[in-house]
Amino acid sequence: MKPVIALVGRPNVGKSTLFNRLTKSRDAIVADFAGLTRDRHYGDGRLGDREYIVVDTGGFEPDSSTGIVKEMAKQTRQAVAEADTVIFVLDVRNGLSGQDQDIARYLRQCNKRVLIAVNKAEGMQDSPLLAEFHELGMGEPHPISAAHGQGIRSLLEAALEGFETDEDDLLDAEEGDKPQVIRLAVAGRPNVGKSTLINTWLGEERLVAFDMPGTTRDAISVDFERNGQKFKLIDTAGLRRKGRVFEAIEKFSVVKTLQAIADANVVLLLLDATQGVTDQDAHIAGYILESGRAVVVAVNKWDAVDSYQREVLERQIQTRLAFLRFAPILHISALKRQGLGPLWKALADAYSSAYRKMTTPVLTRLIHEAVEHQQPKRAGTFRPKLRYAHQGGMNPPIVVIHGNSLEHVSEVYKRYLEGRIRDHYKLIGTPMRIEMRSSK
């Protein structure tokens, strides 16, 4: 699973600036899960082929007079609890303040790996001002400049140490073969019925919990089988092992949801028929789309709505989740165990779509036929020429088209091509990507 880095520190030390630096500002989609998290931001980042999630605990205002532990926002505590590494951000120009000492005291008792980032230290790699931060006794301070991009790489390398990409994962990806086990994540905001559905599926006694070896955290997943197909259900509920018991940090966890989506082959997005499609649903859907995972939408609590509400809901889904048009939409009742058979079929179909094998001759024929039927528009003196195509990846399927002047192919035309490829291969429930490679 993607490691999680939490940025902690008092206001104005440069956490947001560092967040943007670490995420390359891709947080627009994950922006804020409105109403769930007031002050936190989530973003994806990547160092080489190593991916991670960053959480900025922006709004945290410590109050020395009452003691940091009490006053530290619950949200920040959760971010720290869910993090693999905490980056404690300080401002070199201010030195160590009482508030910093309070935060340090809290972090020391959290049993987390904490890195000290001394920010605004542009051009100060060897400055005597840094010495003061050794006093914290939390390891060697990393002088950085979030604004100017100095010291970021070595800070990030330290943060990700021990979370190297799994060799086995890389092998799997290279072979491109379908994994034997479908990794399934059930995503949705609180109260849509995730636990009810999962319990219906599994029955308590069949729950098997595993520890993930080789990392400091304990992830929880459940293995089970349906119709001869093996599934691994990836936890999104924010559960952590605490000693010998599992502790729910919070019923809904954005970090766990993001990690589980990234770790899944197929995501089941659960909606609540009685609530309609909310902003939070749309945010989660947006993140799933961004991840490239296969997706099935299930509207739960179908038993609790009348035919008028059902119609309204259908229209809402068509407009608010228009960007998931490729996903099948099912109507279920987890409570009454209705619609679950078709749901299994949809999940398995989405999965096999995501891993569909497409050969170069067939793809090439498909694009030639598409061009015959409708040519790409001329751009000035250039007419894009599509020569051949091959498959560049799976989950999601990637089609790489080779030819000339392909940079002039419009988005509309790409969508037209995608439609023809989808039709031919019956791709349902998976996004797909088209990449253009011009040879001159």
Ligand code: GDP
């Ligand atoms: P936050 O409240 O901790 O999220 O802090 P911000 O990221 O909003 O930054 C607070 C102020 O510090 C802003 O005016 C930033 O431009 C400035 N700042 C952030 N990083 C640096 C840095 O590396 N060097 C300098 N000189 N200023 C910085």
Ligand code: GDP
């Ligand atoms: P979670 O927060 O997504 O895990 O949601 P829960 O599984 O805890 O369900 C929230 C509430 O919705 C509970 O009161 C459930 O009994 C109820 N619920 C779940 N599924 C259904 C359903 O299919 N129909 C109806 N009417 N209620 C449901």
